[in-house]
Amino acid sequence: MDALELLKSRRSIRKYKSTPVEDEKIEKCIEAARWAPSASNKQPWEFIIVKDEKMRKKFAELHPYAKFVAESPVVFVPLTNPEIHPKYHMSDTGSTIMHFMIEAHSLGLATCWAGVIGASFESELKKLLNIPDHLNIMAIVALGYPDQTRESSRKPLDELVHWEKYSK
Numbered sequence: 377m378d379a380l381e382l383l384k385s386r387r388s389i390r391k392y393k394s395t396p397v398e399d400e401k402i403e404k405c406i407e408a409a410r411w412a413p414s415a416s417n418k419q420p421w422e423f424i425i426v427k428d429e430k431m432r433k434k435f436a437e438l439h440p441y442a443k444f445v446a447e448s449p450v451v452f453v454p455l456t457n458p459e460i461h462p463k464y465h466m467s468d469t470g471s472t473i474m475h476f477m478i479e480a481h482s483l484g485l486a487t488c489w490a491g492v493i494g495a496s497f498e499s500e501l502k503k504l505l506n507i508p509d510h511l512n513i514m515a516i517v518a519l520g521y522p523d524q525t526r527e528s529s530r531k532p533l534d535e536l537v538h539w540e541k542y543s544k
């Protein structure tokens with residue numbers, strides 16, 4: 377599939393089948409994440425993959441907008457390291473999430489990004505996962521086979537794009 381078709385057809389999915397996700401597919405998604413671009417190629421990220429149901433249920437209790445991680449068989453947890461790149465660590469680690477989600481979509485899997493960094497419950501999540509102080513949790517990202525179809529929309533191009541100079 378053309379990259380644009382893949383990008384446009386990906387949706388945030390909040391209902392998942394209980395079908396397990398094959399490890400080879402999870403590994404491909406992580407590999408895609410690893411190949412994200414980063415400022416000065418510093419790669420200020422580490423990743424945790426969580427399958428354990430008890431842990432996923434605890435995530436769902438703590439995160440007010442990510443109840444679906446209790447059902448998705450896998451949760452991808454990208455960690456970001458501000459010490460490696462104080463200015464760009466978040467945009468770099470955000471790119472890993474997009475790579476992960478697009479690879480998942482290309483494999484017939486679905487995802488949903490739920491933001492964590494800076495949230496009041498981030499420290500509780502860090503404790504659960506034994507994450508050292510110097511790392512932050514960028515997000516928790518559900519991964520699994522979709523059990524719903526969804527539509528989405530974007531602002532029209534002419535509201536966003538300026539050619540050559542900013543113009544109103």
Ligand SMILES: Cc1cc2nc3c(=O)[nH]c(=O)nc-3n(C[C@H](O)[C@H](O)[C@H](O)COP(=O)(O)O)c2cc1C
Nearest residue numbers: 386387388390441442488489490491526527528529
């Ligand atoms: C930084 C970020 C944080 C998000 N946090 C949540 C969240 O907490 N819960 C949720 O259900 N979706 C979350 N989303 C998904 C967005 O709601 C979704 O991408 C948006 O509504 C567009 O839908 P689409 O991805 O299907 O095109 C988040 C997305 C981003 C990029």
